[in-house]
Amino acid sequence: MGFSENLKAVRKANKMTQQQLADELGLGRPAIAKYETSDTLPKPRNIMKICEIFNLTFDELFSDGNILEYLAARSEETAPTDCSENEAVE
Template identity: 30%
Template sequence: MTIGKIIKQLRSVHSLSQEDLAEQLGVSRQTISNWENDRTVPALDYMKKLCEEYQLSLDQLFRLETNEVGKTKLSKRLLFYLSVLFAFLFLLPFSESSLSSLIFIFTAIVIVFASWDLARLLFKEVVLWHSRRKKL
C-alpha cells in the first residue's frame, strides 16, 4: 500500500475531508489530493505532523509494524516447506537414480523458497527491532 493510500484511508477513518486535513497540516487541499493520488510524496515534517495528530508512530504510518496474521502465514508456509523437504529426503533412498535426481531438484527448489521466506521474516523483524531501538 502506498503512502498516498494510507493517508486517504487515515483521513476516511477519521471522517475528514481533504480540506479539513489540509487545514490541520497547514497545506492546500490540492496538496492532500496530490499525496493521495501518489503524484507527490509528503515531506517528512508533514508525516510527523500526521503522526502527532493521530497518535501514530512512523512505523504505523508506513505499515512497517508486522501483524501477527502475516507472521502466522509465513510460519505456516515455512512449516509446509519443511514438511515437503523431509518427505523428499525420506523418499530419496527408496527411489531409482532418475527419480532421485528429480527429488534432489525439487528439494533444492523447496530449500530456495524456504530460505527466501525466512529471509523476509527476519528482515521484517530486524526493521522492527531497529525502529524500536531508535525510539528508546
C-alpha cells in the same frame, strides 16, 4: 497498501476531509490530493504532523499492510477491560 492508501484510509476513518487535513497542516487541499494519489510525498515535518494528528507511528503510516485492520487490532489490545465486582477471578 502504502503511504498514499494509508493516509486516505486513516483520514476517512477519522471522518476528516482533505480540506480539514490541509487546514491542520497549513497546506492547500490539492497538496493532500497529491499525497493520496502518490503524485508527491509530504515534507518530513508534515509527515510528523500527520503521524501526530492520527496518533500513528512513521512505520504504521508507511506500512504495506491494511492499516485499518492493524489499528483495530492495536485498539483491542490496549482497550481497558471491564472487571465488575460480581466477576469471579480465576
